Amino acid sequence: MTTPPVGIIMGSQSDWATMREAAVLLDELGVGYESRIVSAHRTPDRLWDYGKTAVERGLQVIIAGAGGAAHLPGMMASKTRVPVIGVPVQTRALSGVDSLYSIVQMPKGYPVATMAIGSAGAANAALMAAGILALQDAKLAKRLDDWRAALSASIPQEPSDD
Numbered sequence: 001m002t003t004p005p006v007g008i009i010m011g012s013q014s015d016w017a018t019m020r021e022a023a024v025l026l027d028e029l030g031v032g033y034e035s036r037i038v039s040a041h042r043t044p045d046r047l048w049d050y051g052k053t054a055v056e057r058g059l060q061v062i063i064a065g066a067g068g069a070a071h072l073p074g075m076m077a078s079k080t081r082v083p084v085i086g087v088p089v090q091t092r093a094l095s096g097v098d099s100l101y102s103i104v105q106m107p108k109g110y111p112v113a114t115m116a117i118g119s120a121g122a123a124n125a126a127l128m129a130a131g132i133l134a135l136q137d138a139k140l141a142k143r144l145d146d147w148r149a150a151l152s153a154s155i156p157q158e159p160s161d162d
């Protein structure tokens, strides 16, 4: 089985409602991906193996979503040089600010490209991954340009009352 270019990983099944937004967009753009539950806290060996084999398996971008003490994206960035895009999942207790702060403040040397909290962040992670892959893929670049143009065209000039 060939490895798709993008790995979507998340700390828990409960993150899928958010991370699905990334999957939906990658589907729209025709970008292959795999989705896995990988937790630094609950499945540390799985995290280790995923990070250790990411380069040799051919993953090109990893989108990592987690909530609360969201160590998954940073730990994955420590384990592989494959670029990691972090998605702070919204939490009930602290609205996702906990997730954001856990992901964004990486020490020098191990970056995580951190998106907005919640579903907008998950969707943007997919667009960011597509943008990275499009640097080497002219057909994808065209699909991404078309997607962006369609979004622009859908924005009305004036507000309406309905």
Ligand SMILES: Nc1c(C(=O)O)ncn1[C@@H]1O[C@H](COP(=O)(O)O)[C@@H](O)[C@H]1O
Pocket: 010, 011, 012, 013, 014, 015, 038, 039, 040, 041, 042, 065, 066, 067, 068, 069, 070, 071, 072, 073, 089
């Ligand atoms: N932040 C992490 C990590 C991790 O960073 O390794 N593993 C699970 N979690 C988070 O725990 C939250 C609650 O998980 P449950 O809903 O399973 O209790 C989820 O948002 C998950 O990302």
